[in-house]
Amino acid sequence: MKKLFIAFAALAALVSCQSLIEEWQPVLGSPKEPAEEEFVNYDSRVTHTIAQLKAMYTTSKTPVKIEEPVWIKGQVVSSDRTGNVYRELYIQDESGALDVKVGRSSMYSDYHLGQWIYIYATGLTLGEYDGTLQLGVKSDTSGPNADYEVAYIDTQLLIDSHIFKGKLDERILPIEVTPEQIKAAVTEGRQSPLWGRYVCVKDLTYGCKKGYYTHVDEKVFFFIYKDPNAKDKKASSNRFFFSDGTYSITRWAITKARMTTFLKEGRLDAGFDWAADGGLRSDRYDDPLGEGIELNVKAYAEEQASWGHTLTNDEKEAYRKTVRDEIIRNAGAQSLSQYFLLPNNQEVAIRSSGYGRFADKQIPAAILGRKDYDNPSIEYEHNPVCVIGLLSLYTASSGDTPQVTFIEDPCEPLEKEIAYVPASDVNADYTLKEGYSTVKVKRVLSYDRMDVNGTDHGRVE
Numbered sequence: 001m002k003k004l005f006i007a008f009a010a011l012a013a014l015v016s017c018q019s020l021i022e023e024w025q026p027v028l029g030s031p032k033e034p035a036e037e038e039f040v041n042y043d044s045r046v047t048h049t050i051a052q053l054k055a056m057y058t059t060s061k062t063p064v065k066i067e068e069p070v071w072i073k074g075q076v077v078s079s080d081r082t083g084n085v086y087r088e089l090y091i092q093d094e095s096g097a098l099d100v101k102v103g104r105s106s107m108y109s110d111y112h113l114g115q116w117i118y119i120y121a122t123g124l125t126l127g128e129y130d131g132t133l134q135l136g137v138k139s140d141t142s143g144p145n146a147d148y149e150v151a152y153i154d155t156q157l158l159i160d161s162h163i164f165k166g167k168l169d170e171r172i173l174p175i176e177v178t179p180e181q182i183k184a185a186v187t188e189g190r191q192s193p194l195w196g197r198y199v200c201v202k203d204l205t206y207g208c209k210k211g212y213y214t215h216v217d218e219k220v221f222f223f224i225y226k227d228p229n230a231k232d233k234k235a236s237s238n239r240f241f242f243s244d245g246t247y248s249i250t251r252w253a254i255t256k257a258r259m260t261t262f263l264k265e266g267r268l269d270a271g272f273d274w275a276a277d278g279g280l281r282s283d284r285y286d287d288p289l290g291e292g293i294e295l296n297v298k299a300y301a302e303e304q305a306s307w308g309h310t311l312t313n314d315e316k317e318a319y320r321k322t323v324r325d326e327i328i329r330n331a332g333a334q335s336l337s338q339y340f341l342l343p344n345n346q347e348v349a350i351r352s353s354g355y356g357r358f359a360d361k362q363i364p365a366a367i368l369g370r371k372d373y374d375n376p377s378i379e380y381e382h383n384p385v386c387v388i389g390l391l392s393l394y395t396a397s398s399g400d401t402p403q404v405t406f407i408e409d410p411c412e413p414l415e416k417e418i419a420y421v422p423a424s425d426v427n428a429d430y431t432l433k434e435g436y437s438t439v440k441v442k443r444v445l446s447y448d449r450m451d452v453n454g455t456d457h458g459r460v461e
Contacts, residue, residue, distance in 0.1 A: 039167050042118040045071045051095035051193055054133050056126055063127035063149040065138060070121040074098065077172050077198040078390060081108040082409045084356040087152060088134075089163075090196055090390055091117050092172055094431050097196030099392070101136035102163065103154025113407075116166030124162060125150045131190055131395030147234075173438060174388050175430060176200045176423040179342035186346070186393065186400050193430055195393050200420035200441070201348060201404060202386045206368050208339035208347050218246050221337040221349065222254070224268075224289075226296070226327050237299055240292035242268065243398075250368055252410065253352035253359035254334040263328045289327075296323045337394075337403060338363065340385075349394065349403040350387060361411040367444070379452050386445045388418055410444035417442060 048070050056064050074091030089100045089111055100119065104110075111117065125138045127149025136150030137158065153159055177199045185192035207218045221243045230238050247268060254262070262268055268289045300319050301311045311319070333354030340348050352359065365372045369382035389404040408418070417440040425436035 040118065040164050041166060042071065042164060043073070045118070045120075046073050047071045048121075049095035050074055050091070050093050050098045053121060053126065053135075054096060054098065054191060057128065057133055057190075060128065061149070063125050063138070065125045066121045066123065068122065071118060072098075072121060073116055073118045073166065075169060075172050076111045076113055076115045076117055077196075077407075079108045079113055079407050080106065082357045082407070084353045084358070084406050085390075086353060086355060089117070090198075091119075092197060094429075096193035096430075097198075097390075099132055099134045099196055100163070101134050101150055101152045102159065103152025104159070111165065112168055114169045114171040116169060118164040118166055120162045120164070124153070128190060131393035131400060132195060133190055172198055173432075174198045174200045174418070174420040175426045175432070176202065176420055177391070177426075177430075178423050179203070179344040179346055181423075182342065182348070182391075182402050183344060183346045186402060189400070190393060190395075192393075194391060197391055197430060198389070198407075199391045199404075200386065200388050201342075201391070203343050203384045204340040204348060204387060205342075205382050205384050206338070206363075207341055207382065209341060209345050219243060219339050220246050220249050221339070222334050224259070224327065224332075224334065225330065226292070226323065228330055228332065237292065237295040240288050242288055244288070249336065250363050250370070251336070251360050252338070252350070252363060252406075253336045253354045253356055255354050255359045256331060256333045258360050259334050259354070260328060260331040263324075263331055293320055293323050293327075333359065347401055349401050350389075351394075351403045351405050356406075356409075358406075358409040358411045364444075381452055386441050388420060388441070388443060406443075408443050412443065 050072055053066075053070060053072050056066070058064075072093070074093045074097070076089065077092045077097065078085045078088065078090035080086060087101065087103050087105060087107075089102045089107060091098055091100060119135070121135060124135055126133060126135055127139070128134070129148060129150075134150050136153055139148045139151040153162060175197070177194065177197075181194065182201070185194040210217055221241075223239055223241045225233065226238045226240070227233075232238065247262075249262075251258075297316055297319055301316065304311055335351060335353050337349040337351045340350060342348060362373055365378075366380045366383045367385050369380050372378040372380070387404055387406070387410070388408070389406045392403055392405065394401045394403050419438040419440050421432055421436050422439055425433045427433055
């Protein structure tokens with residue numbers, strides 16, 4: 001009996017520990033020492049550049065299975081160490097970059113930044129997801145992932161048959177891209193060699209242009225499910241979009257715990273934003289969660305009416321509570337897009353994962369143009385920022401939006417600098433000019449922290 005009790009206690013402790021680390025599951029593990037690994041040199045096998053492979057995808061919504069012998073190589077430019085890139089491996093050569101759907105977590109332990117990777121693409125499938133080309137295996141169009149053109153390369157046998165680790169090398173330097181280059185890439189679409197690259201984007205100001213949402217000049221974008229395991233997962237009564245305001249969310253992303261809190265507080269029932277004087281107002285935006293709940297009530301009332309029963313107001317209110325409770329119960333870590341504008345009025349979204357280690361961290365007040373969190377007596381104008389990360393294209397009904405995904409934690413202490421290549425030393429095809437120079441910046445850098453009175457409060461910390 002004593003042994004049984006000890007075993008049960010150990011199991012309980014394990015379950016408790018597991019619950020604590022659940023949100024960090026994508027980045028668990030310790031990196032292997034490179035010296036322990038065996039690297040290959042398959043340069044003689046390479047048949048295509050990344051751009052030549054991507055050019056095989058010619059028709060939207062028509063994934064291409066690679067039948068001919070195709071080998072590509074590229075250097076790793078992504079890392080899931082911070083949890084902001086999950087089950088994807090981005091590689092880059094001089095012609096462009098590619099998102100490879102490797103269905104594994106903690107890949108930074110196996111694929112090191114700057115390492116050369118060889119991919120035997122024959123038998124794999126090239127597809128598109130919201131504007132970004134991806135390499136994976138053919139998706140099961142009859143299953144819950146029917147809307148995805150490619151699925152994960154997720155078995156070790158498949159990984160070992162198609163992905164081979166080459167020599168370690170220096171990390172690729174991010175290149176500065178200009179507002180004009182980004183706008184031109186949006187016009188060019190999914191085949192632009194810019195998408196997927198490791199870049200530096202300067203002069204971003206928090207906020208978005210008045211366009212699709214004509215009454216908004218600041219917004220976030222995310223959506224939540226009532227039931228993430230529903231048969232019709234994307235039904236309008238099951239998926240609620242938040243894209244018409246900021247909902248006072250001034251963080252890079254939202255963890256499961258904080259999303260649950262937001263829902264319980266009713267913060268997502270109505271939009272909130274900061275007024276020009278720094279005070280909260282709640283009358284600016286629509287009520288997507290409330291609208292979604294009412295869709296559920298309407299569907300339930302129609303179902304009951306078909307059986308000859310008319311719902312009373314009390315029954316409707318009870319059902320509203322049932323739906324709300326289900327939404328809170330199913331709340332999960334939430335990826336979030338914060339919108340920024342370039343000087344040429346081109347929008348750029350910064351996309352962050354709710355599983356990332358910097359999820360829930362505040363965006364500096366000097367970037368948001370709001371009151372300082374630690375000292376509410378200080379108010380800031382909008383200050384332009386410089387960001388470094390992977391640049392991709394997101395296609396939605398509202399149009400095409402470039403989005404930056406951070407590799408490093410933007411909120412870590414800013415002593416560590418990152419070097420980038422300025423636009424003047426980059427060729428038209430986004431390769432480096434001979435004799436290029438580099439500039440060092442912090443991860444997320446506010447050029448100044450001038451408040452509305454012109455007082456400089458120093459570098460963003």
